[in-house]
Amino acid sequence: AQKITQTQPGMFVQEKEAVTLDCTYDTSDPSYGLFWYKQPSSGEMIFLIYQGSYDQQNATEGRYSLNFQKARKSANLVISASQLGDSAMYFCAMRNAGNMLTFGGGTRLMVKP
Amino acid sequence: ETGVTQTPRHLVMGMTNKKSLKCEQHLGHNAMYWYKQSAKKPLELMFVYNFKEQTENNSVPSRFSPECPNSSHLFLHLHTLQPEDSALYLCASSINTGGGWDEQYFGPGTRLTVT
Numbered sequence: 001a002q003k004i005t006q007t008q009p010g011m012f013v014q015e016k017e018a019v020t021l022d023c024t025y026d027t028s029d030p031s032y033g034l035f036w037y038k039q040p041s042s043g044e045m046i047f048l049i050y051q052g053s054y055d056q057q058n059a060t061e062g063r064y065s066l067n068f069q070k071a072r073k074s075a076n077l078v079i080s081a082s083q084l085g086d087s088a089m090y091f092c093a094m095r096n097a098g099n100m101l102t103f104g105g106g107t108r109l110m111v112k113p
Numbered sequence: 114e115t116g117v118t119q120t121p122r123h124l125v126m127g128m129t130n131k132k133s134l135k136c137e138q139h140l141g142h143n144a145m146y147w148y149k150q151s152a153k154k155p156l157e158l159m160f161v162y163n164f165k166e167q168t169e170n171n172s173v174p175s176r177f178s179p180e181c182p183n184s185s186h187l188f189l190h191l192h193t194l195q196p197e198d199s200a201l202y203l204c205a206s207s208i209n210t211g212g213g214w215d216e217q218y219f220g221p222g223t224r225l226t227v228t
Contacts (some may be wrong), residue, residue: 004155035216043201045219091156100169100210101217103156 002027004092004104011109013082020067021077021107023092033095034075036066039106040088048090051075079109087111116140117220119204125226128194134223136187136204144210145187146217147179150201162187163210194227201225 003026013019025034036048051059051066059066067076079086092104117138126132138145147159161169162181176198178190187204201224205217 037219043203043222043224045203045205047216047218050216093156095215100158100161101156102158105155 002029002032002094002096002102004094004102006092006104006107008107009105011107013079013109013111015084015111015113016081018078018080019082019109021079021090021092021109023075023077023104025073025075025092025094027094027096029096034066034068035093035095035101036064036075036077037091037093037103038086038088039091045091049077082111084111084113117204117206117218119202119220119223121223122221123224123226125228126191126194127228128196130194131190131192133191134189134202134204134225136189136220138185138187138204138206138218138220140206140218142206142208142218143184144207144215145181145184146205146207147187147189148203148205148219150203150222151197152200156203160189161210168210191225194225196227199225199227 005024032053034051037045039045049059049061049064051068058068063080065078089106091106093101120135144163149157158171159173160179165181176193180188201222203222204220207215207217
């Protein structure tokens with residue numbers, strides 16, 4: 001069975017600073033994908049970044065980067081230069097071979113002006 | 114219209130009512146998903162359809178009945194729900210369910226309240 005753990009229910013960050021959101025996972029599959037989604041108060045889930053289990057380099061997408069440490073089974077999201085619009089829930093998710101996503105409990109990020 | 118749309122956005126229903134949630138995707142995808150997001154619980158996968166065929170039922174009670182008439186439309190028929198079924202119901206789509214990585218695109222959700 002797959003499991004995603006996000007240990008930070010809530011985080012504060014000062015505007016323009018960087019923040020790291022933690023995610024650890026557990027799976028017995030050798031091949032898997034890790035995703036981060038952002039959910040604003042409006043409800044929709046917005047895809048941010050993806051990391052494949054065989055990718056050698058950490059994924060980056062603009063201000064988002066994924067700190068992938070396979071041996072530790074962690075896939076932390078780093079947001080650089082935080083903006084007020086980054087305030088939202090953030091979910092880490094893992095995909096198995098059938099594209100079924102298992103989600104973590106989420107982290108609420110609040111950006112302070 | 115673009116992306117994944119869901120209607121209605123908000124729904125209040127009694128336990129004896131019958132209602133349906135609708136999801137439509139304009140992305141040319143072949144796979145569609147229903148998720149349930151309850152307060153204080155992780156997002157839970159409910160159903161998966163690939164090329165109109167149901168490929169996953171995650172032990173969902175029979176009071177939830179999905180329907181996928183074509184690859185662009187997905188319905189969730191609701192009847193005799195319980196108050197604990199109150200949640201945000203999210204629909205998603207992806208190119209298909211197998212092979213390579215495949216980003217799921219989500220709709221805005223339907224906020225359901227069962228009274």
